[in-house]
Amino acid sequence: MRIIVQKFGGTSVATKQRMLVALGKVRKGLENGRKVVVVLSARAGDTDRLLALSREWSADPDPAEQDVLVATGEQVSAALFSMLLRDAGITARSCTGGQIRILTDGVWTRARIQSIDAQVICGLLQEYDVLVVTGFQGVTTDGRITTLGRGGSDTSAVALAAAVKAELCEIYTDVEGVFTTDPNICARACKLDRVTYDEMLEMASMGAKVLEIRSVGFAKKYKVPVRVRSTFGDDPGTLMAQEDQGMENKLVSGIAYDKDQARITMRSVKDVPGVAAAIFGPLAEAGLSVDMIVQNPSRDGVTDVNFTLSRKDLKRAQAIMEEVRGRIGGVEVLYDANVAKVSAIGVGMRNHAGVAARTFACLQAENINIIMISTSEIKISCVIEEKYTELAVRALHSTFGLDAPEAS
Amino acid sequence: MRIIVQKFGGTSVATKQRMLVALGKVRKGLENGRKVVVVLSARAGDTDRLLALSREWSADPDPAEQDVLVATGEQVSAALFSMLLRDAGITARSCTGGQIRILTDGVWTRARIQSIDAQVICGLLQEYDVLVVTGFQGVTTDGRITTLGRGGSDTSAVALAAAVKAELCEIYTDVEGVFTTDPNICARACKLDRVTYDEMLEMASMGAKVLEIRSVGFAKKYKVPVRVRSTFGDDPGTLMAQEDQGMENKLVSGIAYDKDQARITMRSVKDVPGVAAAIFGPLAEAGLSVDMIVQNPSRDGVTDVNFTLSRKDLKRAQAIMEEVRGRIGGVEVLYDANVAKVSAIGVGMRNHAGVAARTFACLQAENINIIMISTSEIKISCVIEEKYTELAVRALHSTFGLDAPEAS
Numbered sequence: 001m002r003i004i005v006q007k008f009g010g011t012s013v014a015t016k017q018r019m020l021v022a023l024g025k026v027r028k029g030l031e032n033g034r035k036v037v038v039v040l041s042a043r044a045g046d047t048d049r050l051l052a053l054s055r056e057w058s059a060d061p062d063p064a065e066q067d068v069l070v071a072t073g074e075q076v077s078a079a080l081f082s083m084l085l086r087d088a089g090i091t092a093r094s095c096t097g098g099q100i101r102i103l104t105d106g107v108w109t110r111a112r113i114q115s116i117d118a119q120v121i122c123g124l125l126q127e128y129d130v131l132v133v134t135g136f137q138g139v140t141t142d143g144r145i146t147t148l149g150r151g152g153s154d155t156s157a158v159a160l161a162a163a164v165k166a167e168l169c170e171i172y173t174d175v176e177g178v179f180t181t182d183p184n185i186c187a188r189a190c191k192l193d194r195v196t197y198d199e200m201l202e203m204a205s206m207g208a209k210v211l212e213i214r215s216v217g218f219a220k221k222y223k224v225p226v227r228v229r230s231t232f233g234d235d236p237g238t239l240m241a242q243e244d245q246g247m248e249n250k251l252v253s254g255i256a257y258d259k260d261q262a263r264i265t266m267r268s269v270k271d272v273p274g275v276a277a278a279i280f281g282p283l284a285e286a287g288l289s290v291d292m293i294v295q296n297p298s299r300d301g302v303t304d305v306n307f308t309l310s311r312k313d314l315k316r317a318q319a320i321m322e323e324v325r326g327r328i329g330g331v332e333v334l335y336d337a338n339v340a341k342v343s344a345i346g347v348g349m350r351n352h353a354g355v356a357a358r359t360f361a362c363l364q365a366e367n368i369n370i371i372m373i374s375t376s377e378i379k380i381s382c383v384i385e386e387k388y389t390e391l392a393v394r395a396l397h398s399t400f401g402l403d404a405p406e407a408s
Numbered sequence: 409m410r411i412i413v414q415k416f417g418g419t420s421v422a423t424k425q426r427m428l429v430a431l432g433k434v435r436k437g438l439e440n441g442r443k444v445v446v447v448l449s450a451r452a453g454d455t456d457r458l459l460a461l462s463r464e465w466s467a468d469p470d471p472a473e474q475d476v477l478v479a480t481g482e483q484v485s486a487a488l489f490s491m492l493l494r495d496a497g498i499t500a501r502s503c504t505g506g507q508i509r510i511l512t513d514g515v516w517t518r519a520r521i522q523s524i525d526a527q528v529i530c531g532l533l534q535e536y537d538v539l540v541v542t543g544f545q546g547v548t549t550d551g552r553i554t555t556l557g558r559g560g561s562d563t564s565a566v567a568l569a570a571a572v573k574a575e576l577c578e579i580y581t582d583v584e585g586v587f588t589t590d591p592n593i594c595a596r597a598c599k600l601d602r603v604t605y606d607e608m609l610e611m612a613s614m615g616a617k618v619l620e621i622r623s624v625g626f627a628k629k630y631k632v633p634v635r636v637r638s639t640f641g642d643d644p645g646t647l648m649a650q651e652d653q654g655m656e657n658k659l660v661s662g663i664a665y666d667k668d669q670a671r672i673t674m675r676s677v678k679d680v681p682g683v684a685a686a687i688f689g690p691l692a693e694a695g696l697s698v699d700m701i702v703q704n705p706s707r708d709g710v711t712d713v714n715f716t717l718s719r720k721d722l723k724r725a726q727a728i729m730e731e732v733r734g735r736i737g738g739v740e741v742l743y744d745a746n747v748a749k750v751s752a753i754g755v756g757m758r759n760h761a762g763v764a765a766r767t768f769a770c771l772q773a774e775n776i777n778i779i780m781i782s783t784s785e786i787k788i789s790c791v792i793e794e795k796y797t798e799l800a801v802r803a804l805h806s807t808f809g810l811d812a813p814e815a816s
Contacts, residue, residue, distance in 0.1 A: 062494040069487035072480035079477035086470040
């Protein structure tokens, strides 16, 4: 059985007119005898409305019941879309997460998919040409409703595609695909035709909002080809797939940035064993996730420790660091909420030297001071003063040859 | 385990403030170590909003998908109410029809309950003091969502009470109980302290809107004591139970009326075998339900056939009757949409003669012409001109001693 999965986001199902546009995509999906599993988000605004309702009802809404409440949003979308399909003469039905046994753990509001019963789905696909599945949700083994957290419909779609061995997972959204950088700050950003899972993982975690990061991890793990494209046009969008060995990869595929950054500096820390644990142990215990860590080589037995974390965690981190400072003594702690991270990402840099040097030279040419640096196999990230973010992104975009040709 | 079932209607759960009033009733229900199964309707307006949405999406919405859509209304109520209970320190959770296996047939939009798994519910009641069940819905044996039709939450509540052998089923609504007649047209209507299942069956089918008729049938079949009472007061309301053998029953318990009536008269029908089938067969085939049928004794081999049906079916019935007239020939057919039915109801009339005579005399005294009459063991119904409805109800209410004492 040839199956494709098509996921439509909230803006693509917001109105009847938009759903009819999505229906056109389903018709195309059905060509060549394929079956289509449609995965829907709640209609734009519905999830926010339901969350607002829960906050109106309770200062601290029970998370299990919040999931029961919020899950109605996708159920509404799925029912309405199935009505349209049936009116169009397509054999279709809606399926909730529970009905097709999308099993998750019991971590309310951000559950993780454990398994999907492909047999149930394939059995239904004998009877129906299209199944319309509620995204974003599943059930625990004892049948309680869970939700996967924001953006969870992407994960639902990719996980379903993996389970039924779909030939393609199409993510329909309101953008044309994955871009070399954020078009809002760089007018010459281009749509990418292809992107690898690894590049996308770096881009998603760096704030590219096209795909939820968990869905990218899923796609990579199960080698699901994913096409990100717009509901409101015919552009083929961006194909996310494995690295294509036969092709020359571009050195850098995209420039990402993240303003949700804060930096903490500990000056004059005694460079003795156990000091890193004394600093980062209490942060980890508090559930605060540290991003970059840079420690200068020791001089006169003391060193500086620099690290970054999410800006919204800074206040909690400050309280913890003051305690740490009291314990280890003689240390000065500085906090800086006005930093951002810019990154150049590309699988091509694996086989090419000099990307780091070009990055630094580019920023230096713009008089942008690099506060911290971290590198991975396919990424170079620099922490800079936040006010330079847009300038840095545009400069790097140009340096690595990503700029679209100027409009004539 | 001592269990009571409490059902709250749409107006009782419309806002957080009202839900908090309902929560007070649940607390009372929990006294003496009892467990409470709460059954909720959708919040007032939600079901209508969802139905309007489905009509906006489709001129003829797929009924299975309409059920999936509309069922979200009760799910929202149940989740919100469970949040409040948990915030109040009560161990509670929401349950959908599927989760506690309320199994129905597959007749979408008006499914009938086939079975309820009491073991599942009683198992959950070991863990929770309160279960908040979505009324109005169930699932088919293969797990598809069904709804029971308008007023179905009453049926859910009574069926649940029967399944778990609850000591009482309380139906909380926005009226104080069951009245001797409609207080809107008879200021001296009184609340009844008790009513039998049979009386309630007649009253519900005659248009008393307090309880959905299927729920009354269920209650009678499984001998579930049901108390109808207001959410917004402490009045004990009306207890619906079996006939109390030890007590003298009132002759007449209530006066019902129904304006959803139309009359069809066939004049000069040849009184030969098969003529009734020729008339009523086509109506039954078209799914039109005929209420009263009166045939005068034949004179000169011809007779008149009078019958009533729901006024909204009159147009469809007319088309059918014109065909019938063509087939059986020589018949005149008259249609009258301006009739109503008034009924005196009471188990007491079983053992007392003269109720019919008093009914006719009362109407005659008011110069109300009786067009048709039908009687059952506990009911006398008269079809009259619609414009006399209110007058007839008040006159009969007074004749049978039901009037409340005049306010002093």
